[in-house]
Every structure is written in structure tokens, then in C-alpha cells.
Amino acid sequence: MVRSFLIKKEVDIYYNYFFVAMFFIDIYRAFKFAWQSFWRNFWLSIVTITIISLALISVSLLLSFNLITANVLDIVQARTEIYIDLTDQAKTAQIDFLVNELNRVPDIKEVVYVTPDQTLERFKATYQDNELVIQSLESLGTNPFTGSLRIKVQEIDQFPVLLEEISKPEYSEILEIDNAEFYQARDLITSISSYSDKIEGFGFGISIFFILISVIVVFNTIQMGIYSHREEIGIMKLVGASNWFVRAPFLIEGVLYSVVAILIVLILFYPIAALIQPHLDNFLGEYTLDLVQSINQNIWLVLALEIGIAMFITVVSSFLATRRYLKV
Incomplete structure (x- = not known):
């Protein structure tokens, strides 16, 4: 009885080996075909x-x-800042008031006043490879730029909100909203x-x-x-x-x-x-x-x-x- 059990177990083992071997043979034949x-x-x-x-x-x-x-x-969103020029008539008190007002707008992240000298340096850095522009600027002998405001918004789709805010009639004597950089950023988006x-x-x-x-x-x-x-x-x-x-x-x-x-x-x-x-x-x-x-x-x-x-x-x-x- 024990012998029969051992023989049966050995047959089962060989059967399992045979089954596995045939499985791989079938896969080989399928790939070959x-x-x-x-x-x-x-x-x-x-x-x-x-x-x-x-x-x-x-x-x-x-x-x-x-x-x-x-x-x-x-x-673009990481660089959602634009520069808006100030008019020649803008006074220091008006600029400070405008900066404070714009900083209170929820969709505007930050507003910073940029002096004429800083604007000049930024312009030179932008056109440093254009010798004709730099030479024309130096020939003037004076700084032709007014101050500007550097404004950052929270999201890129909030530019229309910014445009609406700065287009208010009370800011017309302070801001030059006909700003190429502003519209360039908006048009790119x-x-x-x-x-x-x-x-x-x-x-x-x-x-x-x-x-x-x-x-x-x-x-x-x-x-x-x-x-x-x-x-x-x-x-x-x-x-x-x-x-x-x-x-x-x-x-x-x-x-x-x-x-x-x-x-x-x-x-x-x-x-x-x-x-x-x-x-x-x-x-x-x-x-x-x-x-x-x-x-x-x-x-x-x-x-x-x-x-x-x-x-x-x-x-x-x-x-x-x-x-x-x-x-x-």
C-alpha cells in the first residue's frame, strides 16, 4: 500500500513536469509560428x-x-509680472496712494514702485546686445524714462481683472496703460x-x-x-x-x-x-x-x-x- 502511494506520488510529479514542459513548448511553437x-x-x-x-x-x-x-x-505664470509706466505728471503722494490701493486688490499679488533709474537699468539690460539702441540712448544725455509700477497677479487668467482695475478714470493721470509689455503678455496667453x-x-x-x-x-x-x-x-x-x-x-x-x-x-x-x-x-x-x-x-x-x-x-x-x- 505504501509502495502504491509512493508510485502514485512519483507519477504525479512526472505529470506536473510534463505539463510544465508542454506549456513552454507550446509557447515556443506559438512564437515560432x-x-x-x-x-x-x-x-x-x-x-x-x-x-x-x-x-x-x-x-x-x-x-x-x-x-x-x-x-x-x-x-508664463511664474513670470506674471508686468511693468506699467507712470506719467510725467504723477506725484509721489499719488504713486504711494495707487500702490496701496492696488495691493488691496485680492487678485493682485504685489505692486512695487520702480524708480526712473531702475527703469533705465532694466532697459539697458534688455537691449544690451543691440548696440544701436544703446548708442541712441547714450546720445540723449539724460534719462528719458519715468518711473513705473511692477505688478504681479496671482494667476495668468487674472490679467483682465488687472486691466479693468488700472483703467479706472481716477488713475488716468498717473498711469500710461498703453503699455506694449502689458498687451504682449496678455496676447501671448x-x-x-x-x-x-x-x-x-x-x-x-x-x-x-x-x-x-x-x-x-x-x-x-x-x-x-x-x-x-x-x-x-x-x-x-x-x-x-x-x-x-x-x-x-x-x-x-x-x-x-x-x-x-x-x-x-x-x-x-x-x-x-x-x-x-x-x-x-x-x-x-x-x-x-x-x-x-x-x-x-x-x-x-x-x-x-x-x-x-x-x-x-x-x-x-x-x-x-x-x-x-x-x-x-
Whole structure:
């Protein structure tokens, strides 16, 4: 009886080893089948990978644009200070009164009086590389600037509140609100918001278009693979192969398309970012943003999104194709 128990236990152990070995053999065969199918339809595989890559690039660029917009708004918000010139008629008592009044406005963070000499030094620092401007300034022999107010707001969207406050009639004799710097800051924010909405909508549409095209292309590619292996599939089903064993090679083939497409996107993404950088610098002007560095800081988010979308495209397409044409 003890001997029978030991024999049964030994058989169970060997059976478990056999089961594990067969499992890995099945996985190996599935990968081998997928690899052969990939190379057998090489040009079709290239087309499929190209379409998936375009979908991933469009999604990655859309995500990058959202990150750029967020970073630019953070940069602008960190520099939400403007200088508003004072008129020649402004008196010290009026300036002090105005500073105190503006500091009491909840949406205004800080108001500081800047003397004419400080304004002159700031102007020289701004145009230090422009010799013509500096020479013209020195030829005057006197300081042409009046004092100014340096004003900081709490948030970038509160500029209209500031404009309304300083446009009050009682301040007209003190402030020169026809200030280029003020309107430049306001216009930049308006431009960013406007371009952000338009590009985001366009990018979203392009991304959805390429994703749908990718699903169709992968679906047809897998269908072609099923057709070219129809005899092998018939034999496998005839000898009792499981549904998973028949479907697995095509699912793996779809994943293989995703992996290659992701690698291509990662290789091309940084050169594309480098090409975009000069145009981004021209648009932002004095506000600088390193696009590559911004991508590096969010690389795991970009990579996770690419993997998720690529797997969705290929796995869903492969599953639908095998379900329809293999009847499993």
C-alpha cells in the first residue's frame, strides 16, 4: 500500500513536469509560428508597422503638445509680472496712494514702485546686445524714462481683472496703460489658449483616424496570415488543438508589430522634437522651453501611452480576426 502511494506520488510529479514542459513548448511553437508569419508576409508587415507607427507618433505628438502647453503656462505664470509706466505728471503722494490701493486688490499679488533709474537699468539690460539702441540712448544725455509700477497677479487668467482695475478714470493721470509689455503678455496667453484648442482638436482627430486605420490594417494582415496557414490550422483543429494554441501565434504576431512600431517611434521621436524646437522658440519669444527635456521628464507617461495604444490596436484586431475566421 505504501509502495502504491509512493508510485502514485512519483507519477504525479512526472505529470506536473510534463505539463510544465508542454506549456513552454507550446509557447515556443506559438512564437515560432508568429515569427514565420511575420517574415512570410514581410512587405505586408512593413505596411502594418508603418501605419501603427504613424498612429503612435500622432498620439505622442498630441500628448507632447499638451505637456508643452502646460509647461509654457507654468513658465508664463511664474513670470506674471508686468511693468506699467507712470506719467510725467504723477506725484509721489499719488504713486504711494495707487500702490496701496492696488495691493488691496485680492487678485493682485504685489505692486512695487520702480524708480526712473531702475527703469533705465532694466532697459539697458534688455537691449544690451543691440548696440544701436544703446548708442541712441547714450546720445540723449539724460534719462528719458519715468518711473513705473511692477505688478504681479496671482494667476495668468487674472490679467483682465488687472486691466479693468488700472483703467479706472481716477488713475488716468498717473498711469500710461498703453503699455506694449502689458498687451504682449496678455496676447501671448490668448495665443497659447487659442492655438492649444485648435491643435489639440486637430491632433485628436488625426490620432483617431490613424488608430482606426491601424485596426483595419492589422485585422486584414492577420486575416492574410490565417489564409496562408489555413492547412496547418485545419490539421491543428483536427488533432484537437486548443483554441488558445490556434489563436496565440496571431496574437503574438500582433504584439510583434507593436514592439517594432514602438521602437521606431522612440528612434524618430527625438529628431522630430529637435525639428519642432526652433519653431517653438519663435512662437514663445522670450519664454524659452526645452522640448526634449520636457519629453524626458515625462518619458514614462509617453511610453506607457504608446504601449497601451499599440497593444490595444494589435491585440483587439488579432482577437477579432481569429474569432471571425478561425471560429474559435
